[in-house]
Amino acid sequence: MKLGLQLGYWGAQPADNHAELVAAAERHGFDSVxxxxxxxxxAYTPLAWWGSSTERVRLGTSVLQLSARTPTACAMAALTLDHLSGGRHIVGLGVSGPQVVEGWYGRPFAKPLxxxxxxxxxxxxxxxxxxPVTNDGPHYPLPLSGEGTTGLGKPLKPITHPLRNDIPVFLGAEGPKxxxxxxxxxxGWLPLFFTPRMADTYNSWLDEGFARPGARRSRADFEICATAQIVITxxxxxxxxxxxxxxxxxxxxxxxxxxxxxxxxYRRMGYSDVVDEVTELFRSGRKDEAAAIIPDEVVDDSAxxxxxxxxxxxxxxxxxxxxTTMLVSPRSAAEVEQLAGLL
Structure with a gap:
């Protein structure tokens, strides 16, 4: 078991202690940030900024949203950071949801898999x-051709030679497929709300993928980096x-x-009634009440x-x-040291 520091994304303002947390994670043996x-x-700008002060920890995204960048743009950013970090980058990707994909990025959400x-x-x-990079698929055709194009698109190879030709890709996935x-x-897999109680269910989903022809990994060399709220109190x-x-x-x-x-x-965990009630309260503006009605056992399932x-x-x-790795969000350097002491 390893520990990773999950910095997450900013709220209304940037966090003021991330430099301190990253330094502590590097100092106390965390595997990744x-x-x-x-x-x-x-995700990329702060990862590069804070990562520049480190020498050992792996630098990952949990997660980049597919619709925010074309696949070639994402590959360019990844190979750039991988060079700058000396081969320490992990590309974590997720499809997000239709609200963000179509409402923020202006891209269709259909067929996420x-x-x-x-x-x-x-x-x-x-x-x-x-x-040269080509793709015949319907979602990211390369080179682009047809109506509305010049017809001059040309398959290209990256000018920059990647430091590694097989940068690790982790996916933030939630449903069985x-x-x-x-x-x-x-x-690797980046589950956001993982519960050990459903390990057999997760394993059945994973085993389906491992058994497919051409699968990249087996359980022996596949990583599961689960986000976990850990509070010692x-x-x-x-x-x-x-x-x-x-x-x-x-x-x-x-x-x-x-x-x-x-x-x-959470419905798959068996909390459909809780989800319905929380959703009704939250969407009617009663956010404090929505939080208050969540039973302690629901927190315990993923924290x-x-x-x-x-x-x-x-x-x-x-x-x-x-x-294999727990991604934690300590609030101070002292908490980083305390969590490091667990392992």
């Missing part, structure tokens, strides 16, 4: 640099309420009322809150469930 994006700050497959294939062509695709074409009852607003946002406020992939994760002994035993349970 990850950044994210939604519809505000991007097929789009993901094409996107990753094109990026790997760029990094392999074996031939997407998780199976991840096991088939990716090097003697005041468990007083801490849980601070986590519930985050869950309420993702359960009731992300996506549309009838298309919310994060909410579906670890309690004494040092409790946290240590739960981390072992997550490891036994297949997690």
């Amino acid at each position: 990850f950044t994210a994006e939604a519809w505000g700050s991007d 097929a789009r993901t497959r094409e996107y990753v294939d094109i990026m790997r062509q760029v990094w392999a640099r074996e031939a 997407n998780v199976a695709l991840t096991a088939e074409i990716a090097d 003697d005041d468990r009852a007083g801490t849980l309420p601070f986590i519930k607003p985050f869950l309420a946002l993702y359960m009731g406020g992300m996506g549309s009322e009838d298309t919310n992939f994060h909410a579906e994760v 670890i809150v309690g004494t040092l002994d409790h946290v240590r035993s739960e981390v072992a349970r997550w490891e036994a469930a297949g997690v």
